[in-house]
Amino acid sequence: NDPEHAKKLASLADLYVNDAFGTAHRAHASTEGVTKYLKPSVAGFLLQKELDYLVGAVSNPKRPFAAIVGGSKVSSKIGVIESLLEKVDILLLGGGMIFTFYKAQGLSVGSSLVEEDKLDLATTLLAKAKAKGVSLLLPSDVVIADKFAPDANSKIVPSSAIPDGWMGLDIGPDSVKSFSQALDTTKTIIWNGPMGVFEFDKFAVGTE
Numbered sequence: 001n002d003p004e005h006a007k008k009l010a011s012l013a014d015l016y017v018n019d020a021f022g023t024a025h026r027a028h029a030s031t032e033g034v035t036k037y038l039k040p041s042v043a044g045f046l047l048q049k050e051l052d053y054l055v056g057a058v059s060n061p062k063r064p065f066a067a068i069v070g071g072s073k074v075s076s077k078i079g080v081i082e083s084l085l086e087k088v089d090i091l092l093l094g095g096g097m098i099f100t101f102y103k104a105q106g107l108s109v110g111s112s113l114v115e116e117d118k119l120d121l122a123t124t125l126l127a128k129a130k131a132k133g134v135s136l137l138l139p140s141d142v143v144i145a146d147k148f149a150p151d152a153n154s155k156i157v158p159s160s161a162i163p164d165g166w167m168g169l170d171i172g173p174d175s176v177k178s179f180s181q182a183l184d185t186t187k188t189i190i191w192n193g194p195m196g197v198f199e200f201d202k203f204a205v206g207t208e
Contacts, residue, residue, distance in 0.1 A: 006033025019044025021051075054190070058087060062187035068179075070095035070207070071193030074118045074125075080192060085128055090135045090186065092179050094171050094195030094206060098138055101126065102159055110144065110162040137182060141172030143196065143203060150200040170196025171206035 006029040010016070016038040018024055023031055024047060035041035043051075067084045071077055074097040084091060093101065099112035104122035129136035142159055144166040145152035156172045157163075171179075183189060195206035 001027050001029050001033045003029075003033065003036070005029045007037055010034040010037035013038055015039070016041040017044045018042075019046045021047050057188055057190050061087070064089040064186045065188045066090040066092065066183055066186040066190075068092045068094065068183075068189065068191040068195075069193055070097070070191075070195045072096035072113060074100045074115055074122060077193065078121065081125055082128075084190075085125070085132055085134055088134055090137070090182055091129060092137045092182065094139060094175075094179075095193055096168075098142075098159075098171075099168060101138055102162075107160050108162060108164075109168070110164055111167040112144075112162060113167070135182070137179065139171040139175035139195075139206075140178060141174045142168040143170040143172055143205070145169045145203070148197075150202060152200075152202070154202060169200070170203040173205075176206055 009030055010033075013034075016034050018031055018035075018041070020031070026032070065088050067088045067090070069077055069081055069084070069091065070093070072095055074081075077097060081091070096113040097115075099109040100115045100118050101122045102112075103109050103114050104119040104126070126136065138159065140159055141156055142162065143154055143156055144162055145154045145168075146166055147153075148167065148169070152169075154169070162168060196203045198204040198207040
């Protein structure tokens with residue numbers, strides 16, 4: 001979000017409309033920076049529509065209400081998870097963040113991504129879900145790889161059996177099945193973040 005770069009981008013325009021909901025939360029030169037130099041800076045119709053859907057879904061959901069939260073790090077989703085625990089009936093977790101939850105429960109996670117400084121937080125979030133009667137589902141199996149690459153060797157193992165030197169890159173078929181069954185019972189679903197490294201075809205199955 002370099003001010004000089006933002007100023008250059010802003011010099012191309014008379015006003016600014018942000019219609020990219022997926023990047024609206026990021027303070028980048030092309031989204032947040034240019035608003036300092038362009039007046040008016042406004043939200044577009046698509047952004048408005050996304051917010052209407054989201055606010056409507058979250059504040060007045062048809063129940064049972066489920067949320068799917070994925071992504072690589074717990075730290076970037078803390079706010080999302082905490083606010084959803086106040087509202088949802090079912091919370092499904094996927095993506096790289098699950099390994100911090102597994103490790104907090106004493107499971108071995110091999111070389112999977114873990115935020116060591118968030119283990120206590122993961123334990124707290126699990127306890128909070130239990131106290132609120134939210135059904136929090138973690139994947140029961142994972143697709144593991146021997147390296148972070150599209151052509152990695154891969155296999156499916158239970159979440160409790162990730163060997164040393166291997167890393168989890170997607171949720172497994174049993175998890176897809178149990179997540180689908182849980183979602184079959186619901187009337188409203190909101191989804192934020194992928195279930196695995198969907199950029200690699202081999203590890204996009206859970207997300208798809």
